[in-house]
Amino acid sequence: MNVERLADGVLLVGYEEVEPPEWIRRAAPDLGAVVLYGQNLPTDADAPRLGRLLSEEYGALVATDEEGGDVTRLHYRSGSPVPGNHVLGAVDDVATTTAVAHRIGSELRAAGIRFDLAPDADVNVDPENPVIGVRSFGSDPALVSRHTAAWVLGLQAAGVAACAKHFPGHGDTRADSHHELPTTRCTEAEWRRDHLPPFVAAITAGVRAIMTAHVVVPALDPEGPATVSRRILTDVLRGELGFDGVVVTDALEMAGLRDRYGIAGGAVRALVAGADALCLGALGGEVRYREVRDAILAAVADKTLPVERLEQAANRVRLLRQWAGEAVPAKDAGLEAARRAAVARGVSPLAGAPVLIELRHAPNLAVGEAGWDLGGPLAALGFAPVRTVGADGVDAAVAGPDPVVVVGRDVARHDWQRDVWARVRAERPDAVLVDLGLPRPDLLDGAPVVLVGGAGRPNLRVAAELLVTGS
Template sequence: MAGSSPQDRLPWGPTRAQWERARRIVAGMTLEQKAGQVIVAGYHGTDAPRDLVRRYHLGGVIVMGDNIRSVDQLRAVNRSLQQEARRQGREWPLIISVDQEGGTVARVQDGVTEFPTYMTLGAAGDPELARRVARASGTELRALGFTMVFAPDADVTVGPSDPTIGSRSAGSDPELVARIVQGSLRGYAEAGIIAVPKHFPGHGSVPADSHTSLPVQRASLELLSSRDLVPFQAAVAAGAGAVMVAHIDVRAVDPGTPSSLSSAVITQLLRERLGFSGVVVTDALQMAGAAEEHGSAEAGVRALLAGADILLLPDDAAALHAALVRAVRTGRVPHDRLDEAAARTVALMLHQDASAAVEPSTSASALSYEASRRGLTVVAGSCEGRLVGSAVRVLGGTASDRARFTAAARAAGLRVGETGTVVRLLGPGSAGGAGDVVVALDTPYVLASSSATTARIALYGRTPEAFRALVDVLTGRARGEGRLPVPVDGVRPHAGCA
């Protein structure tokens, strides 16, 4: 915040004055207001859920894809929600949050820049590029009225056995992921939006998806410390204001308990061992990994008891609110625990409110192109010159992939039809393929089972700018600068033209 010295700030962002102000605000709240302050709920439809926020005193909302008709509608809804919060007498902003990682996870689709997957940034290997991308994306989100983004993804992916994270991770090298995450956190901070690195203690090394079941993490604490926890330790060192905790059964720490509901994970591992003193956010409580055994509302109570401060996306906000009030009144949840959680949340939003707004960049699409070009990895083939003739035939991918490639190719003067150099696009779930040039559009593992006469390329994305970067490399106008950020069978480690 402008005007504050490093000595005045807490390690997770707010100033000491903001923290004390937050504690005073919470001390003046009713129990019902405090219980609502720790809930960030979803909502139905595309109208502003003012009544939901008012009735349950919610700390905030999370915007999903089906809440969005257009950027103008979204901006108006978010503005209306903040106006409602002010009418309630709030002196701090409402949390208006979104999953907007880039690549495969981006709730806002139209009216903002499409950025490629996080693995693109891992392949580029440049924290400064990660900073610029996060600043650009965060600035666009703040201009739409968002105050919090659930990104960056700080998971270390372990390869094809990771069914959930994949290209959402910067790579398999913990130190690389840590550097890219730190770059992203700087960028989001410059944009004035609260970033929430996720999914502690690491979702990239478990063989199941916590949306549908409770994944089991069987790694030793020593292995977790040298692999999965490294980027989160870096995030803490970088001053992250919040961290999202996943629903994972970490056998070496608290067997049988989802990490989001575990004091051993949240309090002992994240807070005491890693030294994190900021806001702990649960992953969505409606996910099976949290709700399957106890239900969403009970999971929320247990998460608060374990040390979480924000209870995200319960099945039913009213039920969770009632459960929290009841748990405090019966003495199951100490008043001090709820006060602490609410005060952390208010302090973080006071800090966000004091950050300066930044104008959206007119060159964000150029930055998206730069990220894709610098991440593009020529796994096998020439690093210089043309890789295709004057005509190409595009196969594979989705209809959208082929249309985007065709548009970029024709803009570059290539003929696209039934003859010419065969460019085969390999999307997620592809078993591999053959062509003159084969291109992996998501994770690069599929290149191991693919054959090409000219080149094998990892693109890590399918945005319009990614396809433009691909065509520029194919025609020799640009050079792909990326290196493989994950191991691929049969390919030399860190292959690329960098």
């Protein structure tokens, strides 16, 4: 195989438009994969249409981020129909987790998408983590391990390859690698105890791919982020753990890698360190693809990157493309899982249609612009909000006679949301807070609260049910 095709074979590319541009059509058969992002999918109907086009007509392996809950691409505008990992971990029923993952896999496979950049296997030991939170099954390594394995088994039973992320762990950081380079300050013993077990469980379950984290773990390698660390990717992941599937980088444009090495420089360093597939975001499209491809070719030419290493990487991605599992019928267990995981405290049944105060904080880049809607589920139960306002409408909302419901995400973590909630409580002690973020009832002063652990459609449906029925 020529070097140009080898370089294409390790690239997971994105594009900015809705319709795949001409360069994607030309490159697709040789690419490692084409990744669909939220901006490619303005409606829920676009994922299956584009997935089939790219896979059946263009000959591409199609990938996406479909974790369920807050991180969804198939339902980017309307919200995921299944809850995310926090709910599944709170329920702690591995059969339910397997069923939810199988449902996701079945929907992906039907849409022509055969590679899912999920599950999140991070152990969220720090509740202030700005990027993981409800994307994690929890803070207990044993719980996260069993649910990571169950999720992998459920997804891959539907014939969709899973990718456990973010190795060696992104759950003990207070920085978001989309914006800066986080450092994990655990000792090696703490890392082995708290963060390694879920990845071991994923490998044991037969996971087809593992995604790297743009984080520095000084106890393992003090020099650079894990994505470009030979010690972490080759010595530990390959040598010690025996993983022989595809090692995928997190997106190379993320500041955690880009600001130190540049996108092209980070790509070459990742391959040299032991990564197999280089993930590119949507922005930049063909220009970004050619920049990274040219850097790989130049690195082979000057022997910075041994051609044997490139061949090894491309072969692993080729084997992933060939892999196919047998699809079996999926169970729809998501809504029941969300019901079992939800927490309601001090909530009386709504006396009538409420005023809804929405506190919409800018989400992290993993979530993107995906929306959430509590008004719709309330309307479906016969309690359509009298009106919906933002933070600037609080005074008028609390002055009237209607019940007041405040909904936000991680309210306790954001000063402005906490301040708004305090203002509402001062005027209307009967107001109820619905928090869609990581449940932290200890920080909410004993107020009436509904905590649903995510912004997927099942979470919001359950929130509406608890508001209507009380607790």
